[in-house]
Amino acid sequence: MEEAAARERKRPREGDAAPSAAAAAGAGKAQYVYLPVADALKAPGARVFLFAAVSEIGAAVRSRGTDFTLTLRVADQSRPAGISVTFFADNVALLPCVKITMHGEFFVTFNKKFSSFALFEGKVSTECSPYQTSTKYYGTQYDNELLTQMRTWLAYNPPGLKDLELQLRSLKSDTTFDLVCKVLHVYENNGEWIFYVWDGTDTPAAEFQAILDAEAVESSPLHLEGVPLPREVLCTMPCVGTVLRVFTNRYIKEVFHLQKNIYWARFCNITCKQEFGIWKGILGPSSRVRLLSHEDGSVVDRMKMYDSRIANQVHRQPMASLPGASNIADVEYEAAGYTTLMESLTHEQVTHKFKTLVRVVAAYPCRASELRLLLTGSYCLRLTLEDPTARIHAYVHKDDGAKFFGGFLTAEALIKKMNKLLGIPEEDEEGTPLTRNPPWIWCCVKSYRLDKNDPWGSRRYRIFGTEIRD
DNA sequence: TTGGGG
Numbered sequence: 001m002e003e004a005a006a007r008e009r010k011r012p013r014e015g016d017a018a019p020s021a022a023a024a025a026g027a028g029k030a031q032y033v034y035l036p037v038a039d040a041l042k043a044p045g046a047r048v049f050l051f052a053a054v055s056e057i058g059a060a061v062r063s064r065g066t067d068f069t070l071t072l073r074v075a076d077q078s079r080p081a082g083i084s085v086t087f088f089a090d091n092v093a094l095l096p097c098v099k100i101t102m103h104g105e106f107f108v109t110f111n112k113k114f115s116s117f118a119l120f121e122g123k124v125s126t127e128c129s130p131y132q133t134s135t136k137y138y139g140t141q142y143d144n145e146l147l148t149q150m151r152t153w154l155a156y157n158p159p160g161l162k163d164l165e166l167q168l169r170s171l172k173s174d175t176t177f178d179l180v181c182k183v184l185h186v187y188e189n190n191g192e193w194i195f196y197v198w199d200g201t202d203t204p205a206a207e208f209q210a211i212l213d214a215e216a217v218e219s220s221p222l223h224l225e226g227v228p229l230p231r232e233v234l235c236t237m238p239c240v241g242t243v244l245r246v247f248t249n250r251y252i253k254e255v256f257h258l259q260k261n262i263y264w265a266r267f268c269n270i271t272c273k274q275e276f277g278i279w280k281g282i283l284g285p286s287s288r289v290r291l292l293s294h295e296d297g298s299v300v301d302r303m304k305m306y307d308s309r310i311a312n313q314v315h316r317q318p319m320a321s322l323p324g325a326s327n328i329a330d331v332e333y334e335a336a337g338y339t340t341l342m343e344s345l346t347h348e349q350v351t352h353k354f355k356t357l358v359r360v361v362a363a364y365p366c367r368a369s370e371l372r373l374l375l376t377g378s379y380c381l382r383l384t385l386e387d388p389t390a391r392i393h394a395y396v397h398k399d400d401g402a403k404f405f406g407g408f409l410t411a412e413a414l415i416k417k418m419n420k421l422l423g424i425p426e427e428d429e430e431g432t433p434l435t436r437n438p439p440w441i442w443c444c445v446k447s448y449r450l451d452k453n454d455p456w457g458s459r460r461y462r463i464f465g466t467e468i469r470d
Numbered sequence: 471t472t473g474g475g476g
């Protein structure tokens with residue numbers, strides 16, 4: 001169902017409140033009097049007629065009684081935030097006529113016995129026939145005019161655009177917000193759900209605790225989920241923009257639609273936090289998921305923003321790295337364009353040479369004593385590289401060590417370079433700093449396989465043609 | 471009856 005004007009009403013009955021009584025006067029060919037949504041909210045218990053635009057689309061599910069139920073949110077000029085409308089029907093295909101009653105402040109119910117509805121395209125058009133009607137539906141002579149007004153209002157006031165919205169690029173810990181995003185994948189395991197969501201922007205670069213806990217630096221994970229995405233799913237992920245994992249242990253009924261299709265949705269009242277420097281969304285008890293139309297104002301915004309982003313090579317680069325990436329690394333692969341880590345992970349061939357812009361979030365080894373061993377030329381160094389799209393392990397092969405570190409260094413010089421790579425600040429008079437913030441570096445990386453019988457399973461990354469400057 | 475939470 002696309003965004004549409006929805007006309008809902010109930011057949012009049014003797015003794016009803018003013019709006020319905022007015023409608024009753026013209027019994028049969030009634031002159032229904034539509035109330036603005038804001039006025040309907042002030043009339044709890046009354047049966048009302050509404051002419052409003054659908055702003056949120058819920059999923060049809062079996063009710064705890066004998067019916068199926070579906071919830072829409074409808075809005076008009078008097079109340080852009082809209083009102084929730086619950087439909088009941090004994091058959092999903094019907095979604096029919098229900099008595100309208102007010103419940104508290106927030107919502108409207110359709111009673112099957114009395115109500116009716118009609119759905120119209122929301123976009124500006126001369127087509128005034130509904131694309132779906134319930135039984136007991138009758139039009140009125142003024143509806144075409146109202147429909148045109150409603151469509152004009154919609155064109156200038158697309159639903160969505162709420163105060164509480166954050167984009168992935170503006171995520172903040174410890175706040176509750178709405179996220180308008182495309183749901184790319186849903187994973188379930190033992191009542192734990194993970195939604196893989198994307199809005200075309202990059203999550204902010206995390207700061208890490210600078211406490212020199214070698215264990216933590218060495219064991220930085222590549223992803224938050226216990227089981228990594230299978231390659232065939234990974235390959236459906238976009239190559240630019242962060243795919244945020246949103247976790248919950250609640251069953252979200254919209255999940256049925258989200259698992260079957262790729263949908264835009266509004267995740268309402270969610271929170272997020274960082275774990276190991278990776279952003280993680282959390283659906284709590286008060287969070288909700290609403291399916292959105294592709295015509296939703298916020299969705300249109302996100303898609304426009306993404307289209308303009310990917311049209312420009314520089315804007316594909318990590319948002320947090322702009323306006324200028326640190327130039328602490330020199331790369332040889334001058335001619336190559338920029339490639340995101342996700343682009344490489346989803347590359348069709350196992351072997352792939354590319355230039356990328358990343359942060360070194362972890363290194364193994366990173367203890368001074370073990371780093372000294374690198375100088376012997378018999379060890380290799382494993383770096384954990386991160387960009388907004390993914391993390392990978394990339395090895396500095398023992399033969400490439402001297403090149404990478406810019407010559408054969410003293411142990412002290414080596415440790416200094418490693419600290420710079422990891423964003424560990426030098427101690428000053430104020431004492432040990434609390435956070436480290438790895439700089440963005442340009443890096444040449446190539447992938448290869450260890451086992452020709454298991455090329456993808458044995459795929460490794462290796463850094464080449466890259467030198468860390470002083 | 472059920473359901474809904476700007």
